[in-house]
Amino acid sequence: MGISDILNRTHVAWMDAQGPESDIVISSRVRLARNLRAIPFPHLLNEKTGAQVIAQVNQALKTSKNNISRGLVLVPFNQLSSLDRSVLVEKHLISPEHAGNPLPYRGVVVNDEGSLAIMVNEEDHLRIQCVLSGLQLNQANKYAELADDSLEESLDYAFDEKHGYLTSCPTNVGTGMRASVMLHLPAVAITNQTNTVIQSITQLGLTVRGMYGEGTEATGRLYQVSNQVTLGQSEEDIINNLWTVVIQIVEQERHLRERLLKEMRYQVEDRVLRSYGILTNARMVSSTEALSLLSDVRMGIDMRILPEVNRQVLNELLVAIMPSHLQKAFGEEMEPMQRDIRRAEIIKQKLNLK
Amino acid sequence: MGISDILNRTHVAWMDAQGPESDIVISSRVRLARNLRAIPFPHLLNEKTGAQVIAQVNQALKTSKNNISRGLVLVPFNQLSSLDRSVLVEKHLISPEHAGNPLPYRGVVVNDEGSLAIMVNEEDHLRIQCVLSGLQLNQANKYAELADDSLEESLDYAFDEKHGYLTSCPTNVGTGMRASVMLHLPAVAITNQTNTVIQSITQLGLTVRGMYGEGTEATGRLYQVSNQVTLGQSEEDIINNLWTVVIQIVEQERHLRERLLKEMRYQVEDRVLRSYGILTNARMVSSTEALSLLSDVRMGIDMRILPEVNRQVLNELLVAIMPSHLQKAFGEEMEPMQRDIRRAEIIKQKLNLK
Numbered sequence: 001m002g003i004s005d006i007l008n009r010t011h012v013a014w015m016d017a018q019g020p021e022s023d024i025v026i027s028s029r030v031r032l033a034r035n036l037r038a039i040p041f042p043h044l045l046n047e048k049t050g051a052q053v054i055a056q057v058n059q060a061l062k063t064s065k066n067n068i069s070r071g072l073v074l075v076p077f078n079q080l081s082s083l084d085r086s087v088l089v090e091k092h093l094i095s096p097e098h099a100g101n102p103l104p105y106r107g108v109v110v111n112d113e114g115s116l117a118i119m120v121n122e123e124d125h126l127r128i129q130c131v132l133s134g135l136q137l138n139q140a141n142k143y144a145e146l147a148d149d150s151l152e153e154s155l156d157y158a159f160d161e162k163h164g165y166l167t168s169c170p171t172n173v174g175t176g177m178r179a180s181v182m183l184h185l186p187a188v189a190i191t192n193q194t195n196t197v198i199q200s201i202t203q204l205g206l207t208v209r210g211m212y213g214e215g216t217e218a219t220g221r222l223y224q225v226s227n228q229v230t231l232g233q234s235e236e237d238i239i240n241n242l243w244t245v246v247i248q249i250v251e252q253e254r255h256l257r258e259r260l261l262k263e264m265r266y267q268v269e270d271r272v273l274r275s276y277g278i279l280t281n282a283r284m285v286s287s288t289e290a291l292s293l294l295s296d297v298r299m300g301i302d303m304r305i306l307p308e309v310n311r312q313v314l315n316e317l318l319v320a321i322m323p324s325h326l327q328k329a330f331g332e333e334m335e336p337m338q339r340d341i342r343r344a345e346i347i348k349q350k351l352n353l354k
Numbered sequence: 355m356g357i358s359d360i361l362n363r364t365h366v367a368w369m370d371a372q373g374p375e376s377d378i379v380i381s382s383r384v385r386l387a388r389n390l391r392a393i394p395f396p397h398l399l400n401e402k403t404g405a406q407v408i409a410q411v412n413q414a415l416k417t418s419k420n421n422i423s424r425g426l427v428l429v430p431f432n433q434l435s436s437l438d439r440s441v442l443v444e445k446h447l448i449s450p451e452h453a454g455n456p457l458p459y460r461g462v463v464v465n466d467e468g469s470l471a472i473m474v475n476e477e478d479h480l481r482i483q484c485v486l487s488g489l490q491l492n493q494a495n496k497y498a499e500l501a502d503d504s505l506e507e508s509l510d511y512a513f514d515e516k517h518g519y520l521t522s523c524p525t526n527v528g529t530g531m532r533a534s535v536m537l538h539l540p541a542v543a544i545t546n547q548t549n550t551v552i553q554s555i556t557q558l559g560l561t562v563r564g565m566y567g568e569g570t571e572a573t574g575r576l577y578q579v580s581n582q583v584t585l586g587q588s589e590e591d592i593i594n595n596l597w598t599v600v601i602q603i604v605e606q607e608r609h610l611r612e613r614l615l616k617e618m619r620y621q622v623e624d625r626v627l628r629s630y631g632i633l634t635n636a637r638m639v640s641s642t643e644a645l646s647l648l649s650d651v652r653m654g655i656d657m658r659i660l661p662e663v664n665r666q667v668l669n670e671l672l673v674a675i676m677p678s679h680l681q682k683a684f685g686e687e688m689e690p691m692q693r694d695i696r697r698a699e700i701i702k703q704k705l706n707l708k
Contacts, residue, residue, distance in 0.1 A: 266695060270637035281631025283624035341620060 003075045003110055007084050007328065010320045012091050012114025012131075017311035019134020023302045024250050026182040026222065026315060027092070027131055030140040030239075032148050033167045033176035034126040035158040041168045042121045050105025053125050056155060057118075061109065066150035068143070074109050074120060077102040086324035092131060092182075093117040116147055123168045124176075126151070133315070135246060137179055137239045145235075163231070171228065175235050179242050180226030182211070183249060186299040187256035189221045190268075197249065198223075204245055205229055211291075220291030220318070225249070257303060272300030279347050284340035290321050290347060297351065313350050320346055357429045357464055361438050361682065364674045366445050366468025366485075371665035373488015377656045378604045380536040380576065380669060381446070381485055384494040384593075386502050387521045387530035388480040389512040395522045396475045404459025407479050410509060411472075415463065420504035422497070428463050428474060431456040440678035446485060446536075447471040470501055477522045478530075480505070487669070489600060491533055491593045499589075525582070529589050533596050534580030536565070537603060540653040541610035543575045544622075551603060552577075558599055559583055565645075574645030574672070579603070611657060626654030633701050638694035644675050644701060651705065667704050674700055 006012065014027035035041060036056060039049055057074050064070045077085065085099035094108055098119050109118040119127040128151070130144040158166040165176035172178070188197050198208045209224040225246060227238045260268045275296035279285070285293070298314050300306040319325055321343045327334050330342060360366065368381035389395060390410060393403055411428050418424045431439065439453035448462055452473050463472040473481040482505070484498040512520040519530035526532070542551050552562045565576040579600060581592045614622045629650035633639070639647070652668050654660040673679055675697045681688050684696060 266637055266691065270698075273635040273637050274632050277631035277633075277635025278628050279631075280635075281627040283620055283627050337620065344624075 002073060003080075003108075005112070006091070006093075006110050006114050007087050010316045010325065011312070012093065014092070014115070014131040014133045015312055015315035015319070016133045017315055019132055019136040019139075021250055022134030022311060024184055024253055025135040025246065026184055026318075027133055028136045028140045029092070029129060029131045029180045029182075030137065030144045031127055031129040031178045031180075032144050033124040033165065033172045033178075034128065034148065034151075034155075035166055035168070036125045037156045037158045039125065042123060042125060043168060045103075045105060045121060047105060050103065050121055053121055054105055054107060057109070057120055057126065057151070060151045060154040063154050064150045065153065066146065068111075068116070068146050069150045072109050072111055072116075072118075074107050074118075076104060076107040078104045080108075083324055083327055087328050088117075090319050090322040090324050092319075093129075094119050095122060098122040116143065118147070124172070126155075135181065135243070135250075137181070137243050137246075141177075141179065141235060141239055170231075174231035175233065175238065177235050177238055178226055179238050180224050181242065181246050183223045183225060183246070183253075184221060184295065184298060185223055185249070185253050186221045186295050187253050187260055188249075190260065190271075191256050193252075193256065197252065201225055201245060201249070204241075206242065206245055219288055221295045222291070222318075257299070261303060268303070269300075269305050272296050272303070272305045276300065276306060276351075279351055281348075282344045284337065285344045285347065286340055287321055287323065287343065290343055291318070294318065294347075309351075317347065317350055320350075356427060357434075357462075359466070360445070360447075360464050360468050361441050364670045364679065365666070366447065368446065368469070368485040368487045369666055369669035369673070370487045371669055373486055373490040373493075375604055376488030376665060378538055378607055379489040379600065380538055380672075381487055382490045382494045383446075383483060383485045383534045383536075384491065384498045385481055385483040385532045385534075386498050387478040387519065387526045387532075388482065388502065388505075388509075389520055389522070390479045391510045391512045393479065396477060396479060397522060399457075399459060399475060401459060404457065404475055407475055408459055408461060411463070411474055411480065411505070414505045414508040417508050418504045419507065420500065422465075422470070422500050423504045426463050426465055426470075426472075428461050428472075430458060430461040432458045434462075437678055437681055441682050442471075444673050444676040444678050446673075447483075448473050449476060452476040470497065472501070478526070480509075489535065489597070489604075491535070491597050491600075495531075495533065495589060495593055528586065529592065531589050531592055532580055533592050534578050535596065535600050537577045537579060537600070537607075538575060538649065538652060539577055539603070539607050540575045540649050541607050541614055542603075544614065544625075545610050547606075547610065551606065555579055555599060555603070558595075560596065560599055573642055575649045576645070576672075611653070615657060622657070623654075623659050626650050626657070626659045630654065630660060630705075633705055635702075636698045638691065639698045639701065640694055641675055641677065641697065644697055645672070648672065648701075663705075671701065671704055674704075 036053060039052055054076060061069055061072050088094045089096050089099045093110055093114060105121055107120040115130055115132060117129045128144050128147050130140040132140045160166055164174040167173050167176050188194055201208050205228055207226050207228045211219055211222040227242055275293040279293045294317060301309055323339055326339050326342050390407060393406055408430060415423055415426050415428060442448045443450050443453045447464055447468060459475055461474040469484055469486060471483045482498050482501050484494040486494045514520055518528040521527050521530050542548055555562050559582055561580050561582045563578045565573055581596055629647040633647045648671060655663055677693055680693050680696050
């Protein structure tokens with residue numbers, strides 16, 4: 001199938017809404033930072049050394065004995081248009097930084113399900129990521145480690161007995177692992193608890209970011225919570241620590257939803273139903289507004305104010321309405337207003353609950 | 355049938371949407387101020403002299419030879435609850451001032467269709483009003499004059515050869531006539547032309563008021579335009595003058611709508627469809643918001659953005675969603691939030707266009 005399939009469809013693995021707590025935990029991600037011994041870190045690469053990384057990764061994929069990586073193809077950025085790279089960003093498969101700097105020796109490896117994505121020559125030579133639906137940190141970790149192991153069969157990683165995996169940025173040294181979850185927290189937002197929640201998460205050594213990582217806003221009341229420290233903690237510690245905090249946040253969100261229903265039922269119903277009414281009728285809608293209204297609708301379905309729906313549709317919509325996905329589906333450049341119109345059409349098609 | 359029928363149903367004559375230009379001109383009203391000779395004006399009345407007015411009007415109705423007034427009953431305010439009086443105000447059959455001061459010798463006469471309403475001992479002994487749908491000023495005038503003539507068979511009006519009909523307020527002396535139309539002017543409002551239009555109307559000697567007369571706001575982009583001067587103008591002059599101005603405003607509103615469709619089609623469609631989406635989904639809605647959203651929906655139907663609908667439903671909704679009508683239909687006192695909920699339900703019931 002290859003990458004063109006991933007580029008031309010909306011769905012990737014994390015959207016399937018099959019994982020635990022997948023009403024509130026949209027997705028779980030584990031990312032391992034790895035570098036090749038004897039080759040400079042990416043910010044010091046040139047065409048020649050960059051090509052060496054590409055060649056070694058290609059070789060590793062080719063000779064891999066493990067199903068998980070066998071047959072996967074490294075797609076260098078000179079084979080991906082700017083639009084295609086944006087599509088991968090919107091699917092949360094590569095970082096905006098990776099997409100924004102398309103050096104010829106940068107690239108990406110994605111499996112057919114879109115559950116595994118390896119960024120090549122981003123901040124590190126390899127960033128092996130696994131993204132799954134719901135709260136599946138252990139599974140995502142297992143999967144990422146399997147991919148890591150299968151590559152390590154032929155790659156020689158920069159590893160130090162004392163410090164662990166060596167990485168470009170010191171914050172990643174050690175396990176080289178970053179684990180994160182994307183959470184939908186509308187009740188926290190509606191009851192103005194966001195700052196309190198973010199503060200307590202931060203005090204626990206974790207970071208909160210918006211939907212598209214560092215520096216992006218929490219549009220649609222979607223928050224990414226991840227570990228900040230990798231050195232001195234085992235992979236298991238990182239996962240368990242994050243898991244414990246996430247479970248607490250999920251409980252708090254559930255508790256606040258119950259309180260909202262008890263104390264402000266009509267107001268909450270009104271909010272949800274109006275958002276649904278606008279989404280299913282508007283002639284045009286911006287992505288920011290759409291994400292915000294979709295957040296109300298998702299909460300409304302969770303709270304049984306709106307009828308049950310295949311959650312996969314909601315997760316796919318989060319990405320299908322983004323500018324590059326709209327453009328990819330439309331097949332040509334679109335003015336912002338055209339996008340707003342097309343976005344409204346897609347939402348109307350997909351969101352017919354009654 | 356009597357007044358209880360008028361009180362218990364929403365519909366009255368002006369809501370039938372059968373008159374000319376009834377997309378933009380909701381209703382036309384002609385009101386004649388009359389006083390009885392040899393009885394003090396209402397502000398000087400006492401129980402005894404007030405009762406004399408009531409008795410004379412009752413007698414006139416009873417002995418009337420004309421169909422138009424025969425069989426009509428004067429209902430004194432001591433037989434009407436505060437809620438019932440408010441219901442008549444919301445139907446535009448009596449003034450807020452009349453309803454708000456329920457002296458025992460005040461009262462009202464309404465015919466079965468609600469096209470004729472006579473306020474007794476409001477500012478004048480008699481205020482004979484005819485309200486019809488659309489732009490029907492001549493018909494409303496004819497109808498009011500017929501009622502006037504039939505009462506004059508037995509009533510002795512205060513009339514002066516030089517000044518004409520004598521009235522409490524000098525501005526009504528002469529013909530004692532006030533003619534008005536209720537206009538729906540969303541395109542004027544959307545394009546920020548309201549002040550310009552109001553200024554030019556005022557310069558022509560006419561007055562612009564909100565939906566419920568003097569001192570009320572133009573909620574729902576509904577404006578009442580009426581003559582200000584009665585002395586020195588014939589009934590015909592007053593009607594013709596108002597008619598000419600109204601036709602100009604209607605043309606301007608139509609022109610602005612065309613321009614909106616030409617220059618901002620998507621934005622206008624979006625506005626109309628969102629308002630429709632909110633009205634058909636919201637769990638609660640205030641009367642001010644409802645009137646504003648209904649204005650968009652009415653414009654959307656006029657512009658064929660929404661499917662055609664029986665306009666009578668729209669006119670009835672203007673009144674059915676008002677607080678006293680909601681309370682009358684509900685049968686007991688309602689908290690504001692209960693009203694907002696009930697209002698949303700009624701709108702959903704009535705407004706199902708798709």
